[in-house]
Amino acid sequence: MSETAVDRLGEWVREAYALGAGPLHREPVARGARGLVSRLAVGDAAHALKQPDEAVDEDDVRAEAALLDHLAARGVEVPVHLRATTGAYAVRLPTALGGGTVRVARWVEGVRATSAPSEPAAVGALLAALHRAAPPASSPPGRWWTTAPDVGVFAELASRASDRPWGPVLASRLEDLEVLAALVARAGTSAGPWLVGHRDLHPDNVLVAPDGSLRALDWEDAGPVDPGRELAKVLVQWHVDGDLVDEAAVRTTVAAYRSAGGPGQVRGHDELALVLCTELNFVERQARAALDPRTGDEGLALAEADVDLSLRSYLPRPRTLSRVVELASG
Numbered sequence: 001m002s003e004t005a006v007d008r009l010g011e012w013v014r015e016a017y018a019l020g021a022g023p024l025h026r027e028p029v030a031r032g033a034r035g036l037v038s039r040l041a042v043g044d045a046a047h048a049l050k051q052p053d054e055a056v057d058e059d060d061v062r063a064e065a066a067l068l069d070h071l072a073a074r075g076v077e078v079p080v081h082l083r084a085t086t087g088a089y090a091v092r093l094p095t096a097l098g099g100g101t102v103r104v105a106r107w108v109e110g111v112r113a114t115s116a117p118s119e120p121a122a123v124g125a126l127l128a129a130l131h132r133a134a135p136p137a138s139s140p141p142g143r144w145w146t147t148a149p150d151v152g153v154f155a156e157l158a159s160r161a162s163d164r165p166w167g168p169v170l171a172s173r174l175e176d177l178e179v180l181a182a183l184v185a186r187a188g189t190s191a192g193p194w195l196v197g198h199r200d201l202h203p204d205n206v207l208v209a210p211d212g213s214l215r216a217l218d219w220e221d222a223g224p225v226d227p228g229r230e231l232a233k234v235l236v237q238w239h240v241d242g243d244l245v246d247e248a249a250v251r252t253t254v255a256a257y258r259s260a261g262g263p264g265q266v267r268g269h270d271e272l273a274l275v276l277c278t279e280l281n282f283v284e285r286q287a288r289a290a291l292d293p294r295t296g297d298e299g300l301a302l303a304e305a306d307v308d309l310s311l312r313s314y315l316p317r318p319r320t321l322s323r324v325v326e327l328a329s330g
Contacts, residue, residue, distance in 0.1 A: 009097050013049060014042055016084050016091055017104045030112075034220060039107060046107035048079055051093075056101045061089040064219050067135070067196055068105075074133040077215050079105040108215050110207030118208050120249040123238055124256030126206070126214040127231060130198060131262050137194040137224035145199065145225070146189045146273065148280040151178040157287045164290065166308040170283075173311055179318045180276050187273035190226040195263075197225035200278070202237040227264030229274035231257060235266070235324055236275045242313050243320045250327045266328035272321055283310045 010026040013019070022043020030037040035052040065081035072080050082104045084091045090103050140146070154170060154177050161167030198205075200221040207215040231254070239249040257264070265271075283306075289295050290303040316324075 009093070010040060012094070012097055013040060013102060013104065016086075016102075017047075017082050018085050019047065019082075019104075020045065034218075040104070046109075047082070048105045048107050050103045050105070051098075052101055052103070056090040056103070058088055058090055061103065064222055065089050067222055068219060070135055071130070071133050076129055076133050077108060077209075078219070079108050079217060081105050108207055108217065110209045110215055113203035113206040113208050113214065116208040118203075118206070118214060119212065120239070120246075120252035121256035122212065122214050123206075123234065124253040124258075124262070125260045126216065127201065127234055128257045128260035128262030130201075130216060131195060131227050131230075131264060132260075134195040134197060137196050139224055140189050140192065140194060141224045141226075141274075144281050145223075145277055146184075148181045148184040148277050149284045151181055153284055154287075157284070157291070160291055161287065164304065166287075166290075166304060166311065169308060169311045170287070173315070176315070176317050177280065180315070180321075181280065183269055183318070184273045184276050184280070187270035190229065190270070190273075192226070194224040194226055196222060197227065197230045198222055199225050199230065199233075199274075201230070201234050225274065226271075227262065228266055228271045229264070231262065231264040232266045232271035232324070232328065233275035233278070235328055236272070236316065236321065237314070240316050240320060240324060243317055245316075245320060245323050245327070247323075247327055250324060251330075254328050266325060268329065269322070269325055271328075272325065276315075279310060279315050283307055283315070286310070 007024070010024045014024060019042040025041045026038050026049065028036055028038045034054070035050060038049045038051075040047045040049040061081070068078045068080045071078050081089050083089055090101050093100050093102055151174060155174055158167055158171040158174065161170065198216050198219060198221070200218065201216060205216065205218040207217060209215055235250050235253060239246040239253065254266070286303040286306040290300060290307060295303065
């Protein structure tokens with residue numbers, strides 16, 4: 001997109017969301033599986049401008065906005081959403097500006113936790129604050145969060161991807177994936193009570209604020225969750241890399257979570273179901289995208305990198321996960 005087009009886009013968003021007068025500057029800051037995020041400064045105010053790759057359901061965005069308003073009213077710093085002049089949260093861009101949908105939220109200052117060190121205690125304190133302030137959920141989590149693909153799905157994908165760099169890696173993990181999928185099946189859906197949680201609180205979705213505390217971003221996956229299962233997911237995503245477990249960090253995060261009044265508990269392997277479902281379903285989705293001839297070059301590169309990284313770093317072996325449970329439940 002040319003500089004002129006970027007300026008036109010920013011000006012259009014300024015008017016659509018009544019962001020006020022003053023100098024305008026738009027700077028892309030993140031490109032992920034869901035779309036582009038930019039920092040849009042208008043005068044002295046900064047906003048987060050999101051351009052999702054997929055269609056946006058306004059009802060889903062309204063539910064997300066209501067959750068963030070709920071958390072903000074209880075003292076949790078979150079990127080609350082702004083309404084357009086039409087009253088909607090998500091609006092369509094004109095075709096001349098690229099089409100698609102845009103959303104605007106309050107900018108939250110900080111550095112991504114993947115780029116800045118954060119204390120394990122701060123991770124536990126953040127999750128506890130989110131869980132304490134969260135509203136109750138009246139329905140259980142959906143299939144993405146409770147059901148994993150059958151190992152036969154991965155065997156078929158590995159066969160189709162034998163000539164891709166990640167194909168042999170996937171084939172080498174089939175025995176592990178079968179064990180992990182069986183664990184998910186045994187765990188089933190928890191009996192509750194559930195609360196409305198973030199559900200994707202990995203380091204890339206968290207900012208380290210100037211005072212060292214943490215802020216949660218990217219709330220598109222928020223929804224019903226068992227707090228113990230979300231605690232286990234955070235422990236795995238923050239303190240496990242492949243088969244390496246930072247045991248001291250796991251203990252510190254759990255202790256800080258409990259000290260701050262977090263309601264979740266990791267009692268056994270059932271609490272691993274959430275992190276396993278999300279990772280296994282993500283690997284399947286990205287593998288299918290990588291094998292789809294309709295996927296563009298940029299999307300293909302991202303999908304293949306996601307599959308490879310997930311298999312090598314984000315899906316630990318069963319014995320590694322057992323160690324996390326032992327540490328967290330001790």
